Each structure stands twice: as C-alpha cells, then as structure tokens.
Amino acid sequence: MAVENIFKELHISYHDLQLGVVTLDSDLNSEQRTQLQENLHTIGFELIDDKNTRIIEKIKLLIIDYTRQPYDFLNKNLSEILSSNLNVEYSSLSALFSSVTSISIEKxxxxxxxxxxxxxxxxxxxxxxxxxxxxxxxxxxxxxxxxxxxxxxxxxxxxxxxxxxxxxxxxxxxx
Structure with missing residues (x-):
C-alpha cells in the first residue's frame, strides 16, 4: 500500500502492482524517476531498472516462493522453475546470479x-x-x-x- 500511495501521490499511472514489481503505463521522465527514487528510498525501497538486477530480483522472489510453498512446485526442481518462469536457460541464470551476488542460486x-x-x-x-x-x-x-x-x-x-x-x-x- 505504501508503494501504491507513492505512485498515486506522484501521479504515475500503472496497470499492475505486485510484490516487488510495478508495470507502468508509460516511461518515466527524469524528474519523475528522481522523485520516485527519493520517495521509495524513504520507506526502505529502491527503484530497480537495470535488466540484470531485475532478473536477480525475480530469481530471489521465485526462490522465496519455492522455499515457502514447496508443495506448489512438487515434481519440479528449482532450475526448471526458474528457467520456465523467466524464459532463460538455467545455466545463464546461474552464471548471472553468481556473478552479481557472489553465491550460487542453490546456496x-x-x-x-x-x-x-x-x-x-x-x-x-x-x-x-x-x-x-x-x-x-x-x-x-x-x-x-x-x-x-x-x-x-x-x-x-x-x-x-x-x-x-x-x-x-x-x-x-x-x-
């Protein structure tokens, strides 16, 4: 709700807001981006717009779902879940994740x-x-x-x- 309120306060339109992800209706101008970053920072969040960072965050969210709701993913291993949800080969995801976070996806x-x-x-x-x-x-x-x-x-x-x-x-x- 706090994030939603920031978007409303800044008059930034979006069509989807979920945990960790907001899909905007249009691109932000530099002033909107700066204001959004500042407002998100005040409530402990950050704006992530780098493609690799977004992928890492998606991997982390999927792992959290996978570890907290394992029965939703029966008969699937983590590599299959990540690959199918992100439409990227697991080896590429693994290499990216390790290079950015310094630990493996498995760890x-x-x-x-x-x-x-x-x-x-x-x-x-x-x-x-x-x-x-x-x-x-x-x-x-x-x-x-x-x-x-x-x-x-x-x-x-x-x-x-x-x-x-x-x-x-x-x-x-x-x-």
Missing part, C-alpha cells in the same frame, strides 16, 4: 530455507517433523543436518536460545 535457496525454518521454530507452532514435512525435506535428520551446517546450531539449540530472533535475517538481508 541462496538453502539460506532462504534455513531462515524460514528459524521463523517456524520461533513461532513454535509446528514440531520439527512437521516443519520437515511442510518444507518437503526427506527426513527430520536431513533438515537438522542442513540447519546445523548453516547455523552451527541444531534446531533444538536454536529454539532454546534466550533470543533466537537475534540470529534471524529478514528477507532483504539474505545475500
């Missing part, structure tokens, strides 16, 4: 999954077995091993911390 997906597991552990509504099932892990042991490898803690140790939220990263902090 980014694991980091996103680990952050989601942390969130679910903090909420304490699901058992570890239920979390493993929800995230489509083959076993609780595999989830625990991957969690410890990436955090240095077992899920139980993480859950028992006095302030586990201090070890969480927000979606935009995950690099």
């Amino acid at each position: 980014y997906a694991i980091i996103q999954k680990i952050e989601y597991i942390k969130e679910l552990l903090i909420y304490d509504e699901l058992s570890l077995a239920e979390i493993a099932e929800k995230l489509n892990y083959s076993s609780t042991a595999y989830l625990s091993n991957q969690f410890k490898k990436n955090t240095g803690l077992t899920p139980t140790q993480f859950k028992n911390l006095s302030d586990p939220t201090a070890l969480r990263q927000t979606l935009d902090q995950v690099k």
